[in-house]
Amino acid sequence: MALNSKTLAAILDDDDLLLLDTVQSQKYPSILQLEDISDTQCKHLFRFDKGGLNDLRCMLEIPQVFRCNNRTVCSGMEGLCVVIRRLAYPNRLDDLSPLFGRTKFELSNIFSTSLDYIYENYSYLLDTLDRPWLSLDQLQVMATAIKNKNSPLENCWGFIDGTVRPICRPAHNQRIVYNGHKRVHGLKFQSIMAPNGIIAHFYGPVEGRRHDAGLLRESGVEIDMHRHMTTPNNEVFCVYGDPAYPLTPYIIPPFKGAVLSANQARFNKRMSSVRICVEWGFGKLLNLFAFLDYKKNHKLYLQPIGKYYKVAALLANCHTCLYGSETGSFFGLNPPSLQEYLHR
Incomplete structure (x- = not known):
C-alpha cells in the first residue's frame, strides 16, 4: 500500500522522518564534482569557470561550512554554487536535486542560508x-x-x-x-x-x-x-x-x-x-x-x-x-x- 506524506507523518516520529529523508536523498546521486568537469561546463552551469569560482569564494570569504537552521550542513563552495545555479536559470528545486545530490528541502535551506550570508555581508557595496x-x-x-x-x-x-x-x-x-x-x-x-x-x-x-x-x-x-x-x-x-x-x-x-x-x-x-x-x-x-x-x-x-x-x-x-x-x-x-x- 502506498503511503502519502500525511500518513507517514502521523505514524512516524521526528527521528524516523529524518532517517526517511536521508534515505530518499540517496535517490539523487550527486554529479557535482568541480574537478571532474571542464571550465566550459562549469561556466555554463555557474556563470564562472573553476578558477573564477575559487576566486569568488575566497574574496567573498565564504565559510568552509554552512549550517542551516534545520541542521543541514554543506560546504561553502556548494552553498555558493547552489545560489548561482538557482539564480542562473528558472529551475525548480526538484530540477537541481540530481545535480547536487540533495532533496529540494535541503536545497531550499542551503540556498536561503548562502544567499543571506552574501546579502548581509556585501550588499552595502551597492x-x-x-x-x-x-x-x-x-x-x-x-x-x-x-x-x-x-x-x-x-x-x-x-x-x-x-x-x-x-x-x-x-x-x-x-x-x-x-x-x-x-x-x-x-x-x-x-x-x-x-x-x-x-x-x-x-x-x-x-x-x-x-x-x-x-x-x-x-x-x-x-x-x-x-x-x-x-x-x-x-x-x-x-x-x-x-x-x-x-x-x-x-x-x-x-x-x-x-x-x-x-x-x-x-x-x-x-x-x-x-x-x-x-x-x-x-x-x-x-x-x-x-x-x-x-x-x-x-x-x-x-x-x-x-x-x-x-x-x-x-x-x-x-x-x-x-x-x-x-x-x-x-x-x-x-x-x-x-x-x-x-x-x-
Whole structure:
C-alpha cells in the first residue's frame, strides 16, 4: 500500500522522518564534482569557470561550512554554487536535486542560508558610492572615457536609470505594485552604471507605481554624490539620466519640450548614443541570472525578491571584474580587480 506524506507523518516520529529523508536523498546521486568537469561546463552551469569560482569564494570569504537552521550542513563552495545555479536559470528545486545530490528541502535551506550570508555581508557595496575604485582620480578617468565617445559633457562619469521588473500578480495590494506605463505588476529598482561595466549603485525595491524622480529622492544618492564626488575646487562629477529625472548639479537629464533648438537636439542625440550602456548593464544582469526574468515565480509575499536582485547585481559585478563586459569594451575601460571591488 502506498503511503502519502500525511500518513507517514502521523505514524512516524521526528527521528524516523529524518532517517526517511536521508534515505530518499540517496535517490539523487550527486554529479557535482568541480574537478571532474571542464571550465566550459562549469561556466555554463555557474556563470564562472573553476578558477573564477575559487576566486569568488575566497574574496567573498565564504565559510568552509554552512549550517542551516534545520541542521543541514554543506560546504561553502556548494552553498555558493547552489545560489548561482538557482539564480542562473528558472529551475525548480526538484530540477537541481540530481545535480547536487540533495532533496529540494535541503536545497531550499542551503540556498536561503548562502544567499543571506552574501546579502548581509556585501550588499552595502551597492548602497554607497564611497568606494576606492570611485575615487576622484578614477571618476576623472571615467569622465574622460565618456567624453571621448563624443559626449558633450566633460564631467559625466556614469548613467542613472530606473527599471520595472515584473512580478506575479499579488493577491493583495495589487494597485500599489501596478505600473501603468509598462502595464505590469512589478517592483522598481534604480541603478547607476559606470562606463567600466560595474553597477556602482543599486537601490530598491520600491512599489512599481512609483516615479523615477521619487526613487531618486528616496535613495539619497545625491547626498552621497555631494559627499564623495565634489572636488576640492568645488567642481562636481555628474551622472546622466532620462527625461524622468530633474536637473540638479549631480543629475543631468536631456533637454525637454516639443520644440528644441538644433544645439539642444544635437546634445540629446550625442548623449543618447552613450547612455545606451545602462541598458547593456541590465541586459547582462538578466542574461547571467535568468531566474530574475521569470515573473511567475516572483511572489511578493512569499519570496525576498529584492534580495534576489541585489545579490544577483553583486555577482554580476564580480563577473565583470573577472571577465569584463560589453560596456567596458565600448568605453575602453577595465573594471577594478575582484579584490579591489570587494575590499571592505
